[in-house]
Amino acid sequence: MKYIATINGNEYPIEVIDERHIRLNGAVQEVDFVAIGNQPVYSLIIDGKSYEAYICPEGDAWQVLLIGQQYEVKVEEEREKRLSRPVGAAAVETGEFHLKAPMPGLIVSVAVQEGEEVKKGQVLAILESMKMQNELRSPRAGKVTRIRVRAGESVEQKQTLLSVA
Numbered sequence: 001m002k003y004i005a006t007i008n009g010n011e012y013p014i015e016v017i018d019e020r021h022i023r024l025n026g027a028v029q030e031v032d033f034v035a036i037g038n039q040p041v042y043s044l045i046i047d048g049k050s051y052e053a054y055i056c057p058e059g060d061a062w063q064v065l066l067i068g069q070q071y072e073v074k075v076e077e078e079r080e081k082r083l084s085r086p087v088g089a090a091a092v093e094t095g096e097f098h099l100k101a102p103m104p105g106l107i108v109s110v111a112v113q114e115g116e117e118v119k120k121g122q123v124l125a126i127l128e129s130m131k132m133q134n135e136l137r138s139p140r141a142g143k144v145t146r147i148r149v150r151a152g153e154s155v156e157q158k159q160t161l162l163s164v165a
Contacts, residue, residue, distance in 0.1 A: 001015070003015070004076050004078050005074070006076070008139040029047050041130075058072075061074040062075075070136050096163050096165045099125070102127075103157050105130075105155060106128045106152070107126070107127060107151055110150065111124060113147070114144055123135045124136050124137060145164065
């Protein structure tokens with residue numbers, strides 16, 4: 001089965017070959033993906049490299065925290081994606097991005113201020129959860145329009161932390 005994964009506005013073709021193999025951008029990779037307990041925590045092994053991912057649904061997409069970077073991921077069947085796209089349409093990063101907590105935890109620090117210009121990949125906040133500190137980074141360049149949390153504050157999963165336009 002072929003899919004298109006849209007990650008922070010960029011599209012990646014993925015083909016599921018069998019239970020243990022996928023083709024990503026033309027390269028075959030061995031994968032293992034297993035839920036850990038009743039939390040939104042998953043063990044992901046790609047070609048022998050182990051990762052821990054925090055994944056939670058949000059609308060028709062997923063919020064994924066992987067290696068300290070938060071991603072918005074939408075997965076669609078390739079055929080449906082192709083048929084639903086208007087002719088000549090292009091992906092545009094517009095509107096406001098709301099950084100949401102991928103899991104419950106404690107805000108260790110907020111690394112930006114309202115009105116500050118940020119770069120793609122810049123650390124916006126640090127969230128501690130399950131004794132691990134996770135750097136939450138901006139998926140795109142923009143301006144911080146609103147900060148809704150402070151250092152030392154406890155947050156719930158999916159709670160909006162700040163916004164970037």
